[in-house]
Amino acid sequence: MRFWGPPCITRLVFRIGRKLKPAQIHSTLPDWQQANPRFIERATEAAMARTAGGWVVIGASRDITSRPKKVAVDGRDWVAWRGEDGSAYVAPNDCPHMGAELCEGRVNGAAIVCPWHGLALGPEPRGAWKPARTFDDGVLVWARLRTEGPLAEEPTDRPILAPRPSRFVAAVIAMEARCEPEDVVANRLDPWHGVHYHPHSFAKLSALEVSEEAITLRVAYRVTGPLCVEVDCTFRAPTRRSIVMTIVGGDGTGSVVETHATPIADGRTLVTEATLATSDRPGFFVARRAGRLLRPFIERRASRLWVEDVAYAERRYELRKTDRVRLDVTK
Numbered sequence: 001m002r003f004w005g006p007p008c009i010t011r012l013v014f015r016i017g018r019k020l021k022p023a024q025i026h027s028t029l030p031d032w033q034q035a036n037p038r039f040i041e042r043a044t045e046a047a048m049a050r051t052a053g054g055w056v057v058i059g060a061s062r063d064i065t066s067r068p069k070k071v072a073v074d075g076r077d078w079v080a081w082r083g084e085d086g087s088a089y090v091a092p093n094d095c096p097h098m099g100a101e102l103c104e105g106r107v108n109g110a111a112i113v114c115p116w117h118g119l120a121l122g123p124e125p126r127g128a129w130k131p132a133r134t135f136d137d138g139v140l141v142w143a144r145l146r147t148e149g150p151l152a153e154e155p156t157d158r159p160i161l162a163p164r165p166s167r168f169v170a171a172v173i174a175m176e177a178r179c180e181p182e183d184v185v186a187n188r189l190d191p192w193h194g195v196h197y198h199p200h201s202f203a204k205l206s207a208l209e210v211s212e213e214a215i216t217l218r219v220a221y222r223v224t225g226p227l228c229v230e231v232d233c234t235f236r237a238p239t240r241r242s243i244v245m246t247i248v249g250g251d252g253t254g255s256v257v258e259t260h261a262t263p264i265a266d267g268r269t270l271v272t273e274a275t276l277a278t279s280d281r282p283g284f285f286v287a288r289r290a291g292r293l294l295r296p297f298i299e300r301r302a303s304r305l306w307v308e309d310v311a312y313a314e315r316r317y318e319l320r321k322t323d324r325v326r327l328d329v330t331k
Contacts, residue, residue, distance in 0.1 A: 020218065020230055020231075020232060020249055020250050021249070023208050023218060023232070024208070025206050025207070025208065025218075026206075026207040026208055026209060026210050027207060027210075031192040031193075031195065031196065031205070032192075034192050034207060034210075035190055035192035035193065039210075039212075040186060040189055040190050041186075042212055043189045043212045043215075043237075044182060044185055044186040044189055046212045046213070046237075047185050047189070047237035047239075047240055047243075048182055048185070048240050049240070050237065050238070050239050050240050051153045051154060051156070051160070051239060051240065052153065052159075052160060052239035052240050052241045052242070053144070053153065053154070053155055053156030053157075053158075053159065053160055053239075054144045054145060054146075054151060054153055054154075054155040054156065055135070055142045055143070055144050055156070055158075055159040055160070056073055056142065056143060056145060056151070056241065056260075056262045056263070057140050057141070057142055057260040057262050057270075057272045058071055058073075058078075058080050058090055058134075058140075058141045058142060058143050058262075059071065059080065059140070059141055059174065059272065060139070060140060060141070060172035060174070060272070060274075061088070061136055061137070061138055061139055061140060061141050062172075063172075064080050064081065064082050064088045064136075064141045065081075065082050066081065066082055066083075066084070066107045067081070067107075068080070068081040068102060068103045068104075068105055068106070068107065068112055069081065069103060070093055070101070070103035071090075072264045072265065072270075073143070073145060073262060073263065073264065074145065074146075074151055074263050074264075074265070075264075075265045075266070076092070077092075077093040077094070077101075077103075078090055078091065078092060078093055078132070078143070078145075079091055079092070079093040079101075079102045079103045079112065080141065080143075081107050081112050082107070083107060083109060083110035083111075084107065084108075084109050084110065085109075085110060087110065087134075087136070088134050088136045088141045089110070089112070089123060089131055089134060090131065090132045090134050090141070090143040091112070091121065091129065091130070091131035091132060092129055092130070094129075095114045095116065095119060095121070095129075096119075096121075096126050096127050096128060096129035097114060097116070097117060097119050098116060098117070100114050100115055100116040100117075101115075102114060102115075102121065108120060109122070110122050110123055132144055132145050135158055135159055137159070137161065138170075139170045139172065139274050139276065140172065140258075140260070140272065140274055142159045144156075151263070160238055160239050160242075161238070161258075162236065162238050162244040162246065162256065162258070163246075163256075164256055164276055165254040165255060165256065165276055165278035166278075167278055168255070168276040168277055168278045169276075169277045169278075169294050169295065169298070170274060170275065170276050170277075170295070171274070171275045171277075171294075171295045171298035171299045171302065172272065172273065172274045172275075172299070173272070173273050173299050173302045173303050173306065174270060174271065174272045174273075175270075175271045175303070175306050175307075175310055176264065176268065176269070176270055176271070177268070177269050177270075177271055177310040177313050177314055178267055178268060178314045178317065179267065179268075179269055179310075179313045179314050179316065179317035180263065180267065180269055180317060181240065181241045181261035181262070181263055181269050182240075183269075183313040183314070183316045183317045183320070184243075184259065184261040184269060184271055184313050185237055185240070185241070185242075185243055185261060186313070186316055187309050187312050187313045187316070188235060188237075188243035188245075188259055189215070189235065189237070189243070191205060191207070191215060191217055191235060192205065192207070193312065194219070197308055197309075197312065198305055198308060200222065200304070201221065201222055201301065201304070201305060202219060202220065202221060202222065203220040203221075203222055203228045204218075204219070204220040204228075204230075205217055205218070205219050205220070206218045206219075208232065213236065214234050214235065214236045215234065215235045216232065216233070216234045216235075216248070217232070217233055217234075217235070218230065218231075218232050219231055219232075219233060229250065229251050229252075230250055231247050231249060231250035231251060231252060231253075232247070232248050232249030232250055233245050233246060233247045233248060233249075234246050234248055241260060241261045241262065241263075242258060242259065242260045242261070243258075243259045244256055244257070244258050244259070245257040245259075251279065251281075252277060252278065252279050253280070254278045254280075255275075255276060255277045255278050255279075256275075256276050257273065257274070257275050257276075257302075258273065258274045258275075258276070259271065259272075259273045260272045260273070260274075267317065267321075269313075271306060271310065271313075273302055273306065275298050275302060277294075277298065
């Protein structure tokens, strides 16, 4: 047993799971000094310079069904639905005939039928009404939308995804924040707040490698009470609107947590987080079969963290927009 953490949050901790190899710690400075505002800003700026290929996350695959769903992206309303062939579609929510909301309509085959006059609109354009290109990766549904304004970038054929495990239990949460995607990304590029801001989930955090491209940590994650699992994980920003955490050592190696930020409107962002948990332990096959039972537990933990992290991102946005001074007290 060990006592981990500063005095204000020290608790009795029992470490369980696989023992990690000894590793050299990047710095022994207090977390508030390691969380250098200038480094976090540089890392965020580097992430913002990367492309997302015009793709945004619309929602969890399981949430796009034959019941049309209205979604907002970049100040415009869209409708998402799943055709009878199982394909996901995303298109402007305004009917090109007289402007009815298509999300109030019904699905017939691959088409969505306008609730006002019965106009069937399918995968093909109808005048100025043009469906977006979509991609369903089995966990999330993506759409490639217009390439102007905040979404202006060279389009790619598919979303830019970090490597995923071949077998996993998936859980997805979504939460709206009063900020911009940049603030969500910046939150994830400051892992040093974890133990202090989320003591219910993290008992200890040590940075092993730090660069603007990736941050590697050794984290003691609370399972329940004093029981913790210690893992090594990396944080990377593959695009300007996503952060991916990958476990690279310890239990659950290969598991990923993808955080995607979709701009809804000025100062509003949808945070969608997908957890893809995997393991090479023999019992994981049973866990996969019980995925529906595990998913609510994973989503409750993720939601609790994001209630706090949304507040962090919103505070950062407020400081940026009001030009409030943030002191660099690292010197």
